[in-house]
Amino acid sequence: MPVIEVATLRRSYRARTGVLKRSSRDVEAVRGIDFEVERGELFGLLGPNGAGKTTTIKMLITLLLPTSGSARILGHDVVDDPREVRRRVGYVFGGDRGLYERLSGLDNLRYFCELYGVPPREQRQRIGELLELVGLTGRESERVEGYSRGMRQRLHVARGLLHRPEVLFLDEPSIGLDPVGARELRSTVANLVQGGTTVLLTTHYMFEADELCDRIAVIAAGCIVAQGTPHQLKSGVVEGGVLEVEVFGVRDETVAAVGAVRGVRSVAVEERGQSQVLLVNIEAGAEVSGPVLNCLGGVRVGKVITREPTLEDAYVELVRDA
């Protein structure tokens, strides 16, 4: 039986505008999505801001009621059986909020131990283990208001793991972390999955998703537009390679001309300081370097690289087409 079962899950909001002349409209944040996550799997939910990732997670951890459809965690319905769901899941989100600033890290953890019914005899040992795991040993008596962003994030992770949840929801957990902190977090998450915890992760960092996730669903405008392993997503969307051309001051007509070259699947422009980079997705077996450079006649060209497609290429393609 899958640990997470989501079937035609839908959620809409009523957005209100105006003060004197009020009006409202329904906004569909999640539009009938389906996916399943097996035990011990690390499942990634990727999508741009406002795609419906957080709304989906909030429905799964019982903070929001779905408008329609169903979701079950370990066989428990998120609408009919919220307490059983809450006992079994952990939730960690990124950012500065979600902690009691005036309390110490230790008091924050103590409080959530009580809320999650961690037996008093086990609390001290469990908190000690988690402080060790997230690297906060020795800092636990300090007030959270003095913690750095990375320390807060690590405390969040410890809080989310206090009751040894079977399913862990991580909503952009590495946001704001420095590279070393983010690497340590990835290592912690990988260890949890090895230990049998099922994880649903949302992130904007594609390399993170590529490194960690067994399977990924890409969500855009409330719909799942692709689902599969990172390799399947990369090969399904970007069959050939990617040609990266550094240019200075390229015009829209030129980009359109590059897009029309035979063997080019799509082209995107990425701003990088003074220059732009043309990201040209190539069909399998096609040789397009010459014709593409011909189209750029008159444009100053810098580095030209041909490389294997990354998850980010696949993601950009999927989200743009949605």
Next chain:
Amino acid sequence: MNIARLLLIGTWLQLKMRSRSAFDGLLSIIYPLFFATTVFLMFRAGRPDALVYAAVGASAMGVWSAVSTTASTALQSERRQGTLELLVASPTSFPLIVVPITVSMAIGGLWSLVATLLWGRWVFGIDVHIDDPVGFLAAAVATAVSIALVGYLLAVSAVRYRSAWALGAALELPVWLICGFLIPIADLPSWVKPISWLLPPTWGVAAIHAAAAGEGPWLEIVMCLLVGLAYAVLATLLSVRLLRSARSAATLSLT
């Protein structure tokens, strides 16, 4: 889950949080003294027994104000700091999370009761003679507890409605009048009296007065606790509905 332990630790941590803001701490110490000073200056020109009546009323005003305004803003603060969702996402029953918040406020309110009486004695020379000290203590505690239970109802409503924090502020001053803090209920229009009886502070203040005068406060204490309990039951029943409604209307977070 050990409920008593949860309530105790929850209350202790809430008190710890409240005590750690120098600004909040200072305000909670001096605010009741402003009430007391204003009332004592107003009543000084009248009869001595009126001044004693005012002293007891001003102390109850402090308890009520400490709880009413802060109870309804407490959950809004949780919402603002992103902890409200985490509290709701825990398997603990929501009333068990909210009660320690309001109890900690009532404990703060008890300070204002003591501070007002001491301020009256030291600065204004008002000696509130207490004939029944045990009854007086019981009445003060019952008043604080029952006001905390009204605060519980106010706090629960803030889960569903983001602007419900204004409710406590809106009720603060009318309750001073309706519950007879400064003016005896007998002097109020007859149509107001049934409203007064539905509010626990009315019974609490009556109990405090009765204890001070040695008139037996126990009936008023029981009524105060019963009416407070009714608010608690109402809040607990409402919390289930309001929480579900908040999950439906997506009001647990700021956005």
